[in-house]
Amino acid sequence: MVTSLINIFMKHFFLQILLGGLIFSLLACAGADKDETAAYSAKELYEEAQSNIEAAEFQSAVKNLESLEARYPFDPYAKQAQLEIAYAYYKFDELDQATSAVERFARLHPRDPHMDYVYYLKGLINFNRGQGLLDAWFPREPSRHDPAVLEQAFSNFATLVRRYPDSIYAGDSYQRMIYLRNQMAEKEILVAEFYIERKSWLSSAKRAKAVIVKYPNTIWTKRALEIMLLSYQNLELNELAAGVQKIFDYNDFTDITTPIDPDKYGKKPPS
Numbered sequence: 001m002v003t004s005l006i007n008i009f010m011k012h013f014f015l016q017i018l019l020g021g022l023i024f025s026l027l028a029c030a031g032a033d034k035d036e037t038a039a040y041s042a043k044e045l046y047e048e049a050q051s052n053i054e055a056a057e058f059q060s061a062v063k064n065l066e067s068l069e070a071r072y073p074f075d076p077y078a079k080q081a082q083l084e085i086a087y088a089y090y091k092f093d094e095l096d097q098a099t100s101a102v103e104r105f106a107r108l109h110p111r112d113p114h115m116d117y118v119y120y121l122k123g124l125i126n127f128n129r130g131q132g133l134l135d136a137w138f139p140r141e142p143s144r145h146d147p148a149v150l151e152q153a154f155s156n157f158a159t160l161v162r163r164y165p166d167s168i169y170a171g172d173s174y175q176r177m178i179y180l181r182n183q184m185a186e187k188e189i190l191v192a193e194f195y196i197e198r199k200s201w202l203s204s205a206k207r208a209k210a211v212i213v214k215y216p217n218t219i220w221t222k223r224a225l226e227i228m229l230l231s232y233q234n235l236e237l238n239e240l241a242a243g244v245q246k247i248f249d250y251n252d253f254t255d256i257t258t259p260i261d262p263d264k265y266g267k268k269p270p271s
Contacts, residue, residue, distance in 0.1 A: 037064060042072040049084060058092035079109065083117070090125050098125050116160055116167035123156035123173060127180070147187050154180045185215035185224070192227050205231035222253045 037045060045068040052061035065081040065088065072078050086101035102121050105112075112118070129149045157173035157180070164170060192207035208227035211220055225244055232241035 037067060042068055042075040042077040045071075046077045046081060046084075049081070049088070053084070053088060053091070056091070058088045061088040062092070079112075082108070083114065083121075086121060090121065090128075093128075095125050095129050116164035116169055119156050119160035119163075120167075120169040120173060123153050123160065123176065126150075126153035126156060127176060129153075147184060150180050150184050150187070154184070181215050182218045182220065185211045185218040185220040188215070189220050189223055189227070192224070196227065196230070199234070201231040201234045205235070 037048060040048065045064050049061045049064040049068070052058065052064060062085055065085045068075075068081045069078045069085075082101065082105045086098050086105060089095075089098035089101055099122075102118060102125065106115070106118050109115075126149055129152075154177055157177045160167060160173045161170050161177065167173075188207050188211045192204045192211075195201075195204035195207065205228055208224040208231065211218070211224035212228075225247055229241055229244040229248070232238075232244060
């Protein structure tokens, strides 16, 4: 009888300990999940997100900006938060989310006075798209990336320059267009060189001609003409070869656009 009572007492004792530990854990979790910004105003959430961005805490910035938009959907800061979310994702190298966010802003606010920045941010996102995880350690030339990505970035910057020539982002966009055009021309040259190695002269001539037609006055113009001349000579297209030779005879190519160093144009837009 005494043994049974002791067993019952021990069972209740351990059960109380177990329940106490469980309650303590739940309280601890509740404390850990407490949102410290719960009482923040829209302005305070926006300022906190800006501090996150300045500290390169982009994940926290996105969280605060999304909270701002959810809690205060009609506040003027909510509209700005939509655009800042795109920028934070871009800086966090989450380019798909950045694209979705900036496209969403463009759909919701097509007449916004900051649409020049929208196109600029689109261009920046595509300018950096196509870089894989290993590019941080083994960087590739942009010309070796997906040409469709380069073309899309070029289109974004071109739209900005065409529609908003007086924008503070127009100058940087134009410089990036020069750089991208050189990279796209180089892409065609690489393919033409590939065909030369295989003595596929017709294909190499077509690729080189595409550089002259699609990307005139790039740093690859002279090389494109050299490939065309070599290809026409091997194809025994003497008249075409003579025409290319005349271009060489009357040009020294000193006025060809110089390449633009992308490192001079940081990812953060000018203030």
